[in-house]
Amino acid sequence: MKVNVEIECTPEEARRAVGLPDLTPIHDRYISMLLEAMSGGLKPETIEQMTKGWGPMNEAGLAIWRRLVETGLGKPGS
Secondary structure (H helix, E strand, C coil): CCCCCCCCCCHHHHHHHHCCCCCHHHHHHHHHHHHHHHHCCCCHHHHHHHHCCCCCCCHHHHHHHHHHHHHHCCCCCC
C-alpha cells in the first residue's frame, strides 16, 4: 500500500510543527556580519577565518577554499 500526504504550509509553520527552534535572529546576525565584511573589502585572511571550521576536512578543505579565492582574485594558485 502506498499513501501520499500533501501538506501545504509555510517553512515557518513546518518548523514549528516539528518543534525546531527559530534561528532567525542568528541567521540575521550572520548575514549582517557577512555584509559588513564584504562592504569593507573581503581579504583572503578574513575568508580563511570564516572557513576554518567548515567541513570535515579542516586543513584540506581550507586549502581548497584558499585556491578558489586566489583564483577568483586573479592570483596564481600555489
